Amino acid sequence: MKLNLCQALGRAMREELARDGQVVVLGEDVGRRGGVFLITEGLQEEFGARRVIDTPLSEASIVGAAVGMAVRGLRPIAEIQFADYIYPGIDQIFSQVAKIRYRSGGQFCAPLVIRAPSGGGVRGGHHHSQSPEAIFAHTPGLKVVMPSTPADGLGLLKAAVRCDDPVVFFEPKRLYRASKEEVPDGEHLVELGRAALRREGSDLSLIGYGGMMPELIKAAEALGGQGVSAEVLDLRSLVPWDREAVLASAAKTGRVLLASEAPRIANFMGEVAYVVQEELFDQLLAPVLQVAGFDTPYPYAQEKEYFPGANRVLKAAARLLAY
Amino acid sequence: MFKTFTERPIALIGDDGKKVARQLYPWPPETLLQLLWDMLRARLVDERLVTLLRQGKTSFYAQSSGMEATQVALAHAIRIGHDWVWPYYRDQGLVLTMGLSLPRFLAQLLGTKLDYSKGRQMPHHFSAPELRLVSISSSIASEVPPATGTAMAQKYLGTDEITVCTFGDGATSEGDWHAGLNMAAVQQAPVLFVCENNQWAVSAGLRTQTAAPNLAIKAQGYGMPGYYVDGQDVLACLAVLSEAAEQVRREGNPVLVECLSYRYGTHSSADDDSSYRSPAEVASWKARDPIQRFQRFLERQGLLPSEEERRAFAAQVQSELEAAAKEAEAGGSPAPEELFDDVYSDLPDHLAVQRALLLSER
Numbered sequence: 311m312k313l314n315l316c317q318a319l320g321r322a323m324r325e326e327l328a329r330d331g332q333v334v335v336l337g338e339d340v341g342r343r344g345g346v347f348l349i350t351e352g353l354q355e356e357f358g359a360r361r362v363i364d365t366p367l368s369e370a371s372i373v374g375a376a377v378g379m380a381v382r383g384l385r386p387i388a389e390i391q392f393a394d395y396i397y398p399g400i401d402q403i404f405s406q407v408a409k410i411r412y413r414s415g416g417q418f419c420a421p422l423v424i425r426a427p428s429g430g431g432v433r434g435g436h437h438h439s440q441s442p443e444a445i446f447a448h449t450p451g452l453k454v455v456m457p458s459t460p461a462d463g464l465g466l467l468k469a470a471v472r473c474d475d476p477v478v479f480f481e482p483k484r485l486y487r488a489s490k491e492e493v494p495d496g497e498h499l500v501e502l503g504r505a506a507l508r509r510e511g512s513d514l515s516l517i518g519y520g521g522m523m524p525e526l527i528k529a530a531e532a533l534g535g536q537g538v539s540a541e542v543l544d545l546r547s548l549v550p551w552d553r554e555a556v557l558a559s560a561a562k563t564g565r566v567l568l569a570s571e572a573p574r575i576a577n578f579m580g581e582v583a584y585v586v587q588e589e590l591f592d593q594l595l596a597p598v599l600q601v602a603g604f605d606t607p608y609p610y611a612q613e614k615e616y617f618p619g620a621n622r623v624l625k626a627a628a629r630l631l632a633y
Numbered sequence: 634m635f636k637t638f639t640e641r642p643i644a645l646i647g648d649d650g651k652k653v654a655r656q657l658y659p660w661p662p663e664t665l666l667q668l669l670w671d672m673l674r675a676r677l678v679d680e681r682l683v684t685l686l687r688q689g690k691t692s693f694y695a696q697s698s699g700m701e702a703t704q705v706a707l708a709h710a711i712r713i714g715h716d717w718v719w720p721y722y723r724d725q726g727l728v729l730t731m732g733l734s735l736p737r738f739l740a741q742l743l744g745t746k747l748d749y750s751k752g753r754q755m756p757h758h759f760s761a762p763e764l765r766l767v768s769i770s771s772s773i774a775s776e777v778p779p780a781t782g783t784a785m786a787q788k789y790l791g792t793d794e795i796t797v798c799t800f801g802d803g804a805t806s807e808g809d810w811h812a813g814l815n816m817a818a819v820q821q822a823p824v825l826f827v828c829e830n831n832q833w834a835v836s837a838g839l840r841t842q843t844a845a846p847n848l849a850i851k852a853q854g855y856g857m858p859g860y861y862v863d864g865q866d867v868l869a870c871l872a873v874l875s876e877a878a879e880q881v882r883r884e885g886n887p888v889l890v891e892c893l894s895y896r897y898g899t900h901s902s903a904d905d906d907s908s909y910r911s912p913a914e915v916a917s918w919k920a921r922d923p924i925q926r927f928q929r930f931l932e933r934q935g936l937l938p939s940e941e942e943r944r945a946f947a948a949q950v951q952s953e954l955e956a957a958a959k960e961a962e963a964g965g966s967p968a969p970e971e972l973f974d975d976v977y978s979d980l981p982d983h984l985a986v987q988r989a990l991l992l993s994e995r
Contacts, residue, residue, distance in 0.1 A: 334789065360789060363820075370809045371816035374778020375785055378796075381767060382717065382786035401809060405772035406779055414760050414768030415751035416975040450976050474978035503981065550981035 312490040318460035319349050319425075319481065321493075322467035323387060327357050330385060333471060336363040337372055337389030337425075346391055347427060347486055369399030373424060377406045380420035385471055393428035393480060394437045400445075407476045408451030423470045423477045428456075429521040429571050430613055431484025439608035441520075441572035446478045447548045447581075453502060454548040456480040458523035461493045462546060465500030473502060482521035489524075505552035507559075511541035514630055515559040516623065517582065518569035519545040526569055528620040533627060540627070548578050553585060560586050564595035565630045569623060574602040596633035601626045635873050637858045638850055642893050643873055644863040648921050650929025660871070662936055668709065668867050669931060669938070670946060672701040672924050675726035677950045678735070679898075682742070685958070686902050691742045693756045696898030697725045699865075702923035703829050703892035705730045706870030710878045711797055711825070717765045717787070718797045719780040721773075722757040723829070723896070727799065733761050735957035746964035751971060774804040777813030777826070781887075784822035788885060795823045795881045803834025805851065806842050817887040818855040824887040825878050826852075830864065831896040836909035849891035857887050864892030865923040868930070895921075 313321065326333045335350060341364035344351030354362035365372050369390055376386040390396045396403070403424070411419040430439035447454045453475050457463040463481070470477035508523065509530050516526040523544050530540035543559050545551055560566045566586055568579035583598040601618045609616055635643055645654040679698045686694045697704065704726030711718070713731050720727060729738060740747035742756040749760050750768060760768035767783075770776060780798030787794045804810050805828060817824045828848050832839045845851060852859030858880070862873045870892055877888045895918040899906045906915075931937040938946075973980065973988045980988070 366812075366815055366819055368812045368816065370812040371778050371781070374775075374809065374813060375782030375816055375820075378719070378779035378782020378784070379786040379789075380782075381779065382783045382790070384786045384789065386782075398808065398812075401772055401775055402778060405770045405775045409770065410768060411978070412975045413750055413753050413758065413770065414975075415749055415753060417749055417760060417762045418768050419978070453977070550983060553982055 311493060311495060313460045313493045314487050314490045315457070315460045315463045315481070316347060316349050316486045318464040318493055319467055320351065320353070322464045323350065323353060324356065326387075326468055326471045327353065327361060332383060333385045333387065334361045334363060334379065335387045335389065336365050336376065338365060338367055338391050340364060340389050345389060347483065350389065369395055369397070370402055373399035373402040373407065376422045376424070377402060377410065377420045380422040381410065381418050385421060387423045387425060387471060390424060390426040392438050393426040393442055394440045396426055396442065403446070403452070403478070404449055408449050411475070412451055419474065420476055421474045423467070423479050425479045425481060427483035427486070428480040429482045429484055430608055430617055431521065433610065433613060435610035436607035439613070441570070441603065443480050443548055444572055444576055444578045447578050451476070452549060453477045454480070455502060455546065456482065456520040456548065457546060458482060458485060458520050458544055460491050461498065462500055462506065464493055465498045466502065466546060469499045469502055477502070480520065484521045485524070500546070503547045503550040503552060505555035506544045506546055507541070507555070508544050509540065509542040511539040511563065513539045513563055514565035514567060514627060515541045515543060515563045516567050516569065516627070517543045517545065517556060517559065519548065521571050522569040522618070525618070525620045525623055529623040529627060532620065532624055538627070538631065551582065556582060556586065557589055560590050561593050564593055565633075566594070566598045567601065567623065567626055567630055568598065569601045569618065571603050571618060573605045574600065575605050577602045596630050599626050599630050635860055635876060637860060638853060639861050640846070642861050642863040643869050644866045645868040645872060646866055646926065646930045648926055650926060650933050664709070665931060665934070665936055666938070668705060668871065669924075669927060671705040671708070671730045672726070672867065672927065673943065673946060674950055675701045675705060675729055676924060677947055678729060678954065679725060681951065681954050685742065691756050693902055694742070695723050695757050695901040696896065697723045699895045699897040699918065699922070700829055700831055701726045702867035702870050702927070703864040703894050706867050707797070707799070707827055707874050709871055710874035711795070714764055716795045716797055717767065717783050719767045719776040719783065720759070720769055720799050721776065721801060721804070722769055722771065723801065724759070724799055728759045728761070728766060731764050731766060733759055733764060733766065735953055736960040737761065739957050739961035743961055744966065745961050746967055747961050751975070752967045774800055774807035774810040774813070776800070777804070777810050778816060780824050781813045781817040781820065781822050784817065784824040784887070785820050788821070788823060793882060795825055795878060797825045797827065799827045799829055801834060802828065802830040802832060802839055802842055802848060803837060805848050814852070814855045814857070814887070814889065818857045821886050823881045823885050825874070825881045826887060826889045827874070828889065828891040829894060830891050831894045833896060833900065833910065835900040835904060836906075838909070847891060847893070849889055852889035857889060859889045859891070862890060862892045864894030865921050865926060867923055867927050
C-alpha cells in the first residue's frame with residue numbers, strides 16, 4: 311500500500327499498540343484531535359483513552375510521566391508537538407531518560423520513544439522549524455533516529471518502540487506529506503544504527519539524513535546529468551550512527567559532502583567529518599565539506615534562503631570535485 | 634480523618650511528650666518501640682557517617698539528623714517492596730527503615746562493587762530494586778513527573794500499589810514539581826507526594842522559596858488534598874502519612890503531605906551554614922528534637938526503654954556499622970572498563986572503540 315510519512319508513522323503506532331498491551335501513546339492533542347499533524351488520528355478511537363492519553367500542556371509532564379511508566383514496565387511513546395518545544399522537558403530527558411539505566415547500574419531502565427517533528431518547511435519561524443538533534447546526540451544514554459521515507463518511518467518507529475533503550479525520534483515535518491511510496495504490507499522493522507544507500511555512485515558521497523534526503527537525491531540526479539556519479543547515503547540513525555557504511559562510501563569515492571539542516575556550529579555532521587578524516591585521511595581526494603543551516607535562528611520570511619537545499623548542495627559538490 | 638489545609642501543622646504530641654490531640658493512638662507498643670529504634674538507628678548512622686567522611690573514605694555527606702520522624706514514619710506508612718518510591722537524596726532515614734542493608738548503604742557512599750549503582754553516582758543516591766526504591770537523580774524535583782508516570786502505570790496495570798515521591802522544600806519552586814503534581818491530579822494517578830520541609834535549601838530559607846503560608850496549601854491549586862503536619866512529631870507523621878497512603882490507594886488520586894521539619898547539619902559536607910543561619914535558630918530546633926520528644930511521650934506511657942537498653946542498642950548499631958563498612962569495602966572498586974556498561978542495553982560501536990582505548994592505557 312502507498313503511504314506518506316504521516317500515515318506510515320500512524321500505522322507503526324497502530325501496529326505496536328495492537329501487538330503489545332504495554333505500549334501507550336501520550337502527548338498534547340494526541341487523542342481526540344489525533345495530533346496537530348494528524349499522525350495519531352483514530353488511535354484513541356481504536357485503543358481507548360487509557361492507551362492514547364491526552365495530557366496537560368507540559369513537556370516535562372509528558373516526558374517525565376513516560377519515564378515513570380517505562381520504569382514500571384510500560385512502553386510509552388511520548389509525542390512532543392514540535393521539537394522546538396522539547397526544552398521544558400529537557401531536564402527530564404537529560405537527568406532521567408538518558409541516565410536512569412546508567413545511574414542505577416542497570417537496575418532500572420526506561421525504554422521509551424520521544425517523537426518530535428523537527429526542521430523547517432511549514433513556514434513556522436524559529437519556534438516551529440528547529441533541528442536540535444545534535445543536543446540529544448551529545449547526551450550519552452539516548453539513541454537518536456530520524457527517518458526520511460515512509461517505509462523507514464514505519465520500520466524505524468516500530469524498532470524504536472521495541473528497543474530497550476530510550477529513543478529520541480525526530481520526524482522531518484517537511485516530508486510528512488511530501489510523497490507517498492509503497493510500504494511493505496506485513497511486519498516491517500528497520501534496525502536502528504544502520505544507514506541506507508539511496509543511490510550508488512563512484513565520484514562523491516552525499517551523506518545526510520531526514521529532511522535533507524530529497525535535496526541530496528535531487529542534487530545527485532543533477533550531477534548525473536553532468537556526468538558525475540554521486541552516491542547518496544541516508545544515515546537514518548545518529549546514535550548510534552553507521553560508521554561502517556559511511557567509511558565504505560567515503561573510501562570508495564574519496565570525496566565526502568555531509569548535509570544537515572541544523573546550524574553549522576557543533577552540527578552532528580561535524581562528528582561524522584571528524585571520523586572520516588581520522589580513519590581515511592590518506593584516501594581522501596578533497597577535504598570533507600559540510601552543507602548546513604546558518605548559525606542564526608530559523609527565520610520566517612527567509613525560510614527558503616535559510617534551508618540548505620539542492621542548489622547549495624550542488625555548489626558544495628562543485629567545490630569538492632574541483633580539488 | 635485529618636483536616637486538609639490546616640493553618641497549623643497537625644500534631645498529636647507536644648514538645649513535652651503530652652498528648653495534644655483527641656485521637657487515640659491505635660498502634661501497639663511494639664510499633665511505638667520500633668519507631669523509636671528506627672529513629673535512633675537513623676540518627677546514630679547519620680552521626681557515625683560524618684566520621685567516615687573525616688577519615689576520607691567518602692567524598693561527600695549530607696546529614697539528615699533532625700528529620701527522622703518524617704522519614705521513619707513514611708517507611709512505616711507504606712507497603713515496603715510493594716509500593717514504588719521515588720526518593721530524594723537526603724532520605725537516609727527512609728531507605729534504612731525500608732530495609733536497605735547497611736553494607737549496601739555504605740557501598741553506595743563508598744562507590745564500591747557492592748553498590749547497586751556500580752559506583753556510578755556520588756554519595757547519597759541510594760536505590761534498591763527489591764524495595765522498589767528507584768535510583769535518585771541529583772536534579773532537584775526531577776523525580777516528581779516520573780513518580781506520576783509510575784503511578785499512571787500502576788493504575789493502567791490495575792495494581793493496588795501506590796507511588797511515593799519525596800522532595801525537600803526547595804523542590805517546590807521547580808517547574809517540574811508543578812508539572813508533576815498537576816499531571817498527577819489531572820490523570821488521577823495514585824501518588825503520595827511527601828514534602829520533607831527542613832526549611833533550608835542550601836542557604837535559601839523557606840521565605841526565599843515561597844510567599845505562601847506553607848507548602849501543603851499548594852495542593853489546592855492542583856485540586857488535590859494537602860496535609861500540613863508537624864514533621865518532628867513521629868506519631869502525627871505516621872498517622873497522617875498512613876491515612877494519606879491508604880486514601881491514595883483507595884481513591885486512586887494523589888495527595889500532598891508537608892512535614893515541617895529541620896536539618897541540624899549543614900546542607901552537605903561542602904557547606905558552611907554560619908553565613909545564613911544563627912546558632913540560636915539551630916538550637917531552638919534541636920530543643921524540639923523528634924527523638925527526645927517521642928522519648929518523653931514513651932516515658933509518660935511507661936514504654937521508654939531504659940538508658941541501658943538504649944546504650945546497648947547504640948553499641949549494636951556501631952558494631953553493625955563497622956562490620957558493614959568492612960563488607961562494603963571488601964569487594965573493592967568496580968573495574969574501570971565497567972564505566973561503559975549500562976549506558977545502553979547494548980554496547981554501540983563508538984563505545985566499543987572508547988572502551989578499547991581505555992583498556993589500552995593500562
